[in-house]
Amino acid sequence: MLMSIGAPSSWRLRRRAAAGILLLAALPVFGHGTEYEILAGGLVGVRAAFDTGLPMAEAPVLIFAPGESGPEQQTTTDRRGIVCFAPDRPGTWVLQIRAQGGHGMRINLEVDESMLPMGAERQEAALTAWQKLAMAACGVWGFLGTALFFRRRRRETR
Amino acid sequence: MNHRKLILKLFHALILAMAVVLGGLTACQNKEPREAAATASADSLGSLVFTANGEDFIRQGFVDKQGWSISFEKLYVNLVDPTTYTSDGQKQVVLDGTHVVDLAEGDAEAEPVVVGAVEDVAPANFQSLRFALKRASGGPYAGASIVMIGTAEREGLSVPFTIRLDEEMVFDGREGYVGEEIKGLVQAGASADVEMTFHFDHVFGDIGAPKDDHINTGSVGFDFFHAFARDGVVDVAQLELRNADGYRTLIHALWSLGHLGEGHCEVSEQSSSELL
Numbered sequence: 001m002l003m004s005i006g007a008p009s010s011w012r013l014r015r016r017a018a019a020g021i022l023l024l025a026a027l028p029v030f031g032h033g034t035e036y037e038i039l040a041g042g043l044v045g046v047r048a049a050f051d052t053g054l055p056m057a058e059a060p061v062l063i064f065a066p067g068e069s070g071p072e073q074q075t076t077t078d079r080r081g082i083v084c085f086a087p088d089r090p091g092t093w094v095l096q097i098r099a100q101g102g103h104g105m106r107i108n109l110e111v112d113e114s115m116l117p118m119g120a121e122r123q124e125a126a127l128t129a130w131q132k133l134a135m136a137a138c139g140v141w142g143f144l145g146t147a148l149f150f151r152r153r154r155r156e157t158r
Numbered sequence: 159m160n161h162r163k164l165i166l167k168l169f170h171a172l173i174l175a176m177a178v179v180l181g182g183l184t185a186c187q188n189k190e191p192r193e194a195a196a197t198a199s200a201d202s203l204g205s206l207v208f209t210a211n212g213e214d215f216i217r218q219g220f221v222d223k224q225g226w227s228i229s230f231e232k233l234y235v236n237l238v239d240p241t242t243y244t245s246d247g248q249k250q251v252v253l254d255g256t257h258v259v260d261l262a263e264g265d266a267e268a269e270p271v272v273v274g275a276v277e278d279v280a281p282a283n284f285q286s287l288r289f290a291l292k293r294a295s296g297g298p299y300a301g302a303s304i305v306m307i308g309t310a311e312r313e314g315l316s317v318p319f320t321i322r323l324d325e326e327m328v329f330d331g332r333e334g335y336v337g338e339e340i341k342g343l344v345q346a347g348a349s350a351d352v353e354m355t356f357h358f359d360h361v362f363g364d365i366g367a368p369k370d371d372h373i374n375t376g377s378v379g380f381d382f383f384h385a386f387a388r389d390g391v392v393d394v395a396q397l398e399l400r401n402a403d404g405y406r407t408l409i410h411a412l413w414s415l416g417h418l419g420e421g422h423c424e425v426s427e428q429s430s431s432e433l434l
Binding site: 071106 | 245283285333334335336337338339340341343350417419420421422
């Protein structure tokens with residue numbers, strides 16, 4: 001599940017990409033009079049601005065998960081035009097940022113598996129109910145079998 | 159002693175069986191996506207519907223930057239070979255041919271106009287869309303790529319207009335649709351749509367937008383066309399507008415007509431490229 005939080009630190013994409021942090025790629029900006037830069041700092045952060053340099057402040061943002069036609073999250077940019085989110089699966093995430101006067105920006109962000117922060121949790125979540133049941137049964141049988149084995153052994157040694 | 163060995167063997171056998179079952183279940187789960195991909199290529203196809211949308215400006219009318227209330231009876235665009243494609247360009251779907259579309263079709267609440275559909279499309283994300291506006295080769299408006307027919311009203315004056323434009327251009331929206339949903343996402347057994355959106359407020363301006371907004375600074379308004387009225391009627395072709403002040407602004411506005419929702423398209427192959 002995504003969450004919206006405050007602005008991350010403001011390294012520019014070039015610095016961040018060189019450091020190999022967070023985002024792998026971002027496709028070019030699309031929209032008239034708009035531009036964006038990707039920030040870093042633990043989450044995916046985007047700062048959107050008009051080509052005049054003015055931030056797209058408090059603009060509605062729709063965030064679409066990979067392969068989904070409906071938005072996963074609706075939020076707004078802050079007064080600096082910044083929006084942050086935490087992707088929970090790899091693929092192309094789409095951000096649509098809309099401002100007054102028919103300006104629209106779409107950003108297609110390629111998110112890699114290595115960028116997801118919840119590796120262990122996701123692995124656990126990937127197990128089915130049957131797998132979990134089988135694992136639990138194995139555990140129970142292990143304890144029970146071992147106890148019975150030693151109990152029997154004690155009886156025989158008496 | 160034999161009894162103990164038997165219990166031990168039973169215990170080991172059961173643990174082994176559990177491990178095999180668990181491994182099997184995990185393996186089955188991991189194989190699911192691969193199996194799904196294999197069957198999708200065989201029999202799970204979708205379809206793509208191409209639509210064109212003049213938005214509320216065309217269906218409901220609007221007030222331009224100079225105070226003219228403009229309503230459209232017809233607004234024809236001559237679309238050629240709309241082509242939608244995946245972001246990597248590996249897959250594309252073409253709606254072949256020439257399609258004359260009336261963007262004013264239907265009532266004020268009408269849905270975007272269906273231009274055509276393509277069946278048996280392999281599932282993919284056809285997010286990008288390229289389409290051309292070309293001069294019609296025949297019909298009542300041969301030679302025109304855009305025809306606007308309607309009425310402009312201001313301060314008791316009502317001016318019927320027919321404006322024939324012959325500007326040719328290709329719009330390319332690589333990044334995709336900007337709106338309430340993701341368009342062009344074809345899934346097995348389902349229909350998806352892609353939309354060519356036209357922003358005619360770029361030509362006329364919008365009294366509701368700030369004066370310094372690009373919608374108003376980059377548009378000509380109806381006054382530009384009204385200057386060519388004869389007997390209270392505007393019936394004009396692009397050729398007649400060439401020497402008018404603001405012609406370059408008009409052409410640049412036409413080059414910005416094409417959108418995917420609110421997402422802008424790049425323009426190329428303009429017939430008036432000398433005005434770049």
